[in-house]
Amino acid sequence: MTDSTPTSADANPNRRETAETHEIAPSRNFIGRQIDADLAAGKHDAIVTRFPPEPNGYLHIGHAKSIWLNFGLASEYGGACTLRFDDTNPAREDAKFIAAIQQDLRWLGYRWSRLAYASDYFAQLYDLAVQLIKKQRAYVDPQSNAEIRAQRGTLTTLGANSPYRDRPVAENLALFAAMKNGDFVDGEMVLRARIDMASPNLNLRDPILYRILHHHHARSGDQWCIYPLYDFAHGQGDALEGVTHSLCTLEFEDHRALYDWLLDNLTLPARPRQIEFSRLNLNYTVMSKRLLAQLVDHGDVDGWDDPRMPTLCGLRRRGFTPDSIRRFISLVGVTRSHNMIEMGALENCVRQELEPIAPRVMAVINPLKLVLENYPEGDSELLEVPNHPQNTNFGTRKITLSRELYIERDDFMEAPPRKFFRLAPGREVRLRYAFVVQCCSVVKDAHGQVVEVRCRYDPATRHGKQPQGDGRKVKGIIHWVNAEDAAPAEVRLYDRLFSCANPLADKDAEFRKFLNPESLLTRKHAMLEASMSAADSKTRYQFERLGYFFMERARVGAEPKLIFNRIVTLRDSWAATAARPSRQAK
């Protein structure tokens, strides 16, 4: 094994290792390298980051990337991370999201060093605006929205100066005070930065800093009727909090010039630095609040926490674990390149985490009755079975076997294709943890549908023993539950929300038409092994051969009922084989 020379990043004493060894450290990317360089240059004693959600919706897995980065970096370097609600627009924000966002953050396992709100700084922001006016770097403009827009120019044509651009300082001061005092109606005046109407960067063409909005604010009440815009609130909030590294997504790249301009022209206690990275995109879903809201509004999903949604509350209800999400984020990495991550990668993360920790049980989702013809009626026996195949610490439990059982409908075929080694007429299969059975006949209903399979079992094949004598081997193993004491349950089979990888690829098409009609299949007549009548709502179970399942929150007002959500299927190489057109078949 070669001795690896520590990189400058590894050598940084400020960095602490993250507790989870399976997680790639948040500093292992270009942002971490930048922080290392800043620290090495003595720019900061410690780093401060912030996670700045707008309280206007629920957090989704895309936010998890920012959360993981900001909180992870802070903890790794022994710094601090603030949770700051960006509540500068009372017209579209709602206090109910504040609690929900905090809950999601806690669930993901993060604790903020400080809780702040952009609205905490409204007074200071006002003073900073006055400072700008006094330096002749800002002015009050009474023009209409349309006039200002027309003067802004376009991508290829220059903007024109506002006729009010050179208004005297004293006038600006008086007007701005009047704005604050409520002397004007919404939209009558704005405060603009005085930068450069000919800038190729549209954000520098005298951007609006303050607008008039007579709207009750969840925190400041009716104290203010003017509210700062993102560009004026965000960077200044960062500086006021001593943020050293202000991480945001790529679409704010063009705003960095304005971010820096404001820092240059204002007297502030710190000099934060904005660094952009690319958003997380996942295929087979959409990741924008606006689009997700449409799904909720149209009733395509059950709500923001529908288990098919990529929201953190949806993933939580589905049964995903915080660890699996953090690990996933760490795996996809942080860069500036546009990306589209495969949903399979996320699914794989949760499988990997659940495999060693999920207790196994047997459950039949789509039951087909199986009768053991040579098993005495009224008899039964108890089989002791392991709760985890690799880990004996999980212990064992006892399950009942008797003459009538249920097996999975998919595990029986009248006319099996090649390589199908489950049950079929005349064929043998093992009932997991029990005996080898042979199908001797089937019972059909009036429609020709098989409603019962009749089998004979071989008592000598207990404990995994292969049939004696003739050397025949039984490869197929199927799960089953005992009919008499099985626990009826409803099982919800979740699949990908969309049936195409990128529902937004065709800009002219309505993305909702790509919704996967089978993203939720409800199976109301599933049968679980008897032990599951005492199932734990915190435990993720593996239903053997089917996947990982998590208990749905109890139904209100109805009789108690077991409901399970499928988190993810097990990998299924048979599905690939079965789907493949047989080369042999003619």
Added chain:
RNA sequence: UGGGGGAUCGUCUAGCGGUAGGACUGCGGACUCUGACUCCGCCAGCGGGGGUUCGAAUCCCUCUCCCCCAGCCA
């Protein structure tokens, strides 16, 4: 067309003038009382063209493609 960004296996991602590596997927195989897990193996990439250099994914020039920006949203 102005400005700002981005192009490395199918998908993510390392690389920072010196053997293009990892993860996921896929495909084979071994093992198996889960067609799971685990293990082994394989396939697969530097957007194109020039140049500098003993040597280029990396430096220079050029072309192409993709994304973002014209909210009193964030």
